[in-house]
Amino acid sequence: MRSGRTLELAVVGTAGGLFSGLFGVGGGVILVPLLVLWLGWGERRATATSLGAIVVIAAVGSVTNGLLGHVHVDDAALVGLPAVAGVLAGTWLQQHMRAEWISILFATMLIVVAAELALR
């Protein structure tokens, strides 16, 4: 049972990363729907786990891209530091809304992303 669950998480991680790299989108866009629709997790647990996984992905990505010299640290701070305040508000807000709305908002974001990609 325990190893079955580990295998499921391993498949989610590998598939999420593959699609993310293949389509050039962030890991969360794939990870959250996989956890919610395939493993049947609640929205809050799925989004929380996605954020934790993104820490690893972004850390490795930042270091490798940093070594390649593509990273502008000052510009990352310009958008990233206000976003830290935003994420504290966002996670707080998320605890005070019905979980179903998270799925609906996520679907809305996906449709916007799809439209942007198709029209680009």
Add this chain to the structure above:
Amino acid sequence: MSVVAIGLGCLAGVLSGLLGVGGGVLFVPALALVVGLGQDEAQATSLLAILPVALAGAWRQRSYGNLEIGDAALIGALATLGVVAGSLAANALDDRIQRIAFAVLTVVIAIQLLRRGIAGLRRDVGSSGATTAEREGASDGR
């Protein structure tokens, strides 16, 4: 200009906290179109901007009782390897086919999430959709 970038940054953070994404969806256009970085540099810089956001969000979610770090570490480690493999495969694909395939996949996923969300709201009795505050209130009462 930087006011717009800061505003988009705030918005990206809220989106990240609400939906469990990194916020690159807004960081990349903010860095490319507002700050004026090239596409490659905008994407690379976005990854660094995401790092503190995801850390802060994961930390808050952990204190709300929604995150098991072991799960996230396993998924994150394998996803990182997956991204590398996926990026290499992407180079072999036609860009147009790639974008259309992704747009279709995204819409299919969006429809399934919408159905789940709407069905849950219609049911409107189970506690699965209750807010964390309600959940904690309920467990306090036991």
